[in-house]
Amino acid sequence: MTTLRTPGLVALLLAAAMGAGCTASAADTPTPAATRPAAPPAAKPAAPMSHMAGGMMGADTRAAVPLTAMMAAHQKSQMRDHLRVIQEISVALAKDDYAAIAASAGRIGWSTQQAAMCKHMGAGAPGFAELGEAFHHTADTIVAAAKARDRAAVTTALGATLATCVGCHDAYRQEIVDDAAFAKLGGDTSCPMMGH
Numbered sequence: 390m391t392t393l394r395t396p397g398l399v400a401l402l403l404a405a406a407m408g409a410g411c412t413a414s415a416a417d418t419p420t421p422a423a424t425r426p427a428a429p430p431a432a433k434p435a436a437p438m439s440h441m442a443g444g445m446m447g448a449d450t451r452a453a454v455p456l457t458a459m460m461a462a463h464q465k466s467q468m469r470d471h472l473r474v475i476q477e478i479s480v481a482l483a484k485d486d487y488a489a490i491a492a493s494a495g496r497i498g499w500s501t502q503q504a505a506m507c508k509h510m511g512a513g514a515p516g517f518a519e520l521g522e523a524f525h526h527t528a529d530t531i532v533a534a535a536k537a538r539d540r541a542a543v544t545t546a547l548g549a550t551l552a553t554c555v556g557c558h559d560a561y562r563q564e565i566v567d568d569a570a571f572a573k574l575g576g577d578t579s580c581p582m583m584g585h
């Protein structure tokens with residue numbers, strides 16, 4: 390097994406790389422990322438630097454969403470379907486196929502099950518479930534616009550929905566925890582919805 394024999398050096402190199410690679414943000418925020426308090430998600434502006442939030446250099450200041458490994462995998466597969474929905478809507482919009490738009494958008498629309506899922510996933514992340522529900526409600530406006538066969542309204546609703554995707558991704562990241570840690574956060578690890 391290969392192990393890093395010089396973790397101190399690696400850390401130093403990483404720190405140097407961060408300083409060199411994130412010139413603008415480093416100049417604005419001299420505090421090391423690790424000691425910087427996580428900004429409350431709600432107060433986070435749609436910053437022009439938000440492409441840095443993904444942490445190319447490891448400086449990921451987004452709030453953690455603690456999830457068990459199984460829940461995290463489930464959330465990611467849901468996310469990939471969310472993206473597929475957006476793809477389907479784009480294709481359908483080009484063909485003015487409003488029935489297809491409404492059907493696809495309906496997959497991400499609000500429902501009591503979706504709301505329960507958001508709450509379940511966000512048990513250890515204050516504000517997460519609210520953002521999730523706002524996302525599903527916004528997706529409902531795509532369905533309504535499609536039913537009205539209103540192309541401009543569909544594109545506006547699609548943009549508003551994508552803004553909720555971007556906003557949540559800017560604010561939160563997954564963090565894998567074990568069942569005991571999740572239960573301690575007030576989460577229910579025996580959620581029946583996780584069975585499929």
Ligand code: HEC
Nearest residue numbers: 465468469471472517520521524553554557558561562563
């Ligand atoms: C309420 C929060 C929230 C909303 C809304 C949201 N996502 Fe996500 N999404 C996440 C989180 C958290 C992750 C995990 C990111 C991480 O850990 O870096 C994620 C990851 C993803 C991924 C990566 C999946 C993978 O397999 O790695 C995709 C794709 C994605 N989201 C698409 C979307 C799209 C498209 C929308 C809107 C239509 C959306 N998401 C809305 C929270 C959200």
